[in-house]
Amino acid sequence: MSVTVENVRTTADPLRIAVVIGSTREGRFGPTVADWFVRQATRRAAVRVDVVDTRQVELPHAFGASTDHPSLPNAAETLSRADAFVVVTPEYNHSYPGGLKNLIDAHHTEWQAKPVGFVSYGGVSGGLRAVEHLRPVFAEVHSVTVRETVSFHNPWGSSDDSGALIDTEGAEAAAAKLLDQLAWWGEALRAARAACPYGK
Template identity: 65%
Template sequence: MTTDTAIPTPPTPPTPPIRLAVIVGSTREGRFGPKVAGWFADHAGLRGGMSVDVIDLAETPLPAALTHRPGPEDAEALGAVTPRLAAADAFAVVTPEYNHSYPAALKNAIDWHYTQWQAKPVGFVSYGGISGGLRAVEHLRPVFAEVHAVTVRAADRRADPLPPPERRGLRREPGAAARGHAGPVGPFRALLDAPPNSSRQSLHRIIVPGGNSKSHTPSRVKPALRHTPFDAGWPTDGNACRYR
């Protein structure tokens, strides 16, 4: 006589948090970028299952001369940035608009790296100029495409810092700002959480050389074709130049 013994189901391991790197692209004196990055990082940190790392290119400057054989000083500078980019699952680039484009320090950071960007979504938070940094963002999209990252269509952008919502008669429920303004990576959450052989692999085939050009991301995670509303407390500073 034999008895069937049920095999216990192993517990499901906890899902690791999405590692979001927020990159501050402005390095100018008197810049407004850190305020915007801090505001975005605070709201993104309110989302469950997400860890945020703010990489300020002014505080971690990279060498201006690109080389395959960096010296000790250059290697030390790269060591403060490269491992953090490699560890990230997604990026939110905070950029102003300079002369209808983006800052040189941001381009330098992109050019120093390659595999660190591959198969990862990139969202944008832009400000400055009459377009709210839109032209800077549109110039960045083909650059990130060349390093096989995928940019998210939805973006946060502002031409001017807004006063607090209370001064404008606006009210938002607690948490609404976090849901709205952390949106640039929100549409890709399903891809980031997926196992390697499912929808995340589909994203990988789109943007990695040699992949199947017919593969496409599932429609359920297609980025929203809209810009996020800006009535949830963009940082303000009357003395700061809004174009920096």
């Protein structure tokens, strides 16, 4: 039997997933992809989703700079209470956006000992080169990245009049596998952190 969110969580004790929108550009496609994934995740009764939009988080512009910004504590609180993360990222020049790296670097313990999944979009590669560059970054902040990903290849124009993605049957199957893996790791690592706080 596959392990799903419902297998390991109850609605009274939901798996909290923070969905991180990585792009900050004008005209970005990220919110469309993020909205689609949020709908997939919230079909599961034992899931609660928060969204962290990198564009709406005022971040320091250099590593080690002051993090005394009015919106940064709110992002930190959302990331801290999450059991798992899903990063929605485009591919820029064969890698991921600089603003996303800034968000990752501006936090530390919030990421530790938690699983991270990826939903990517881009041209012919579907953003997968960005994902492969992000894996070692998250390893360095002590997160565990799951194997399954969701990728959208050349998705621009693949939406209806409301802006919602269409023809997503394959992506929905991939999202289900991603959510199953996040559930397993989210529960296992939550129990481990409760038994022995990470880094202690």
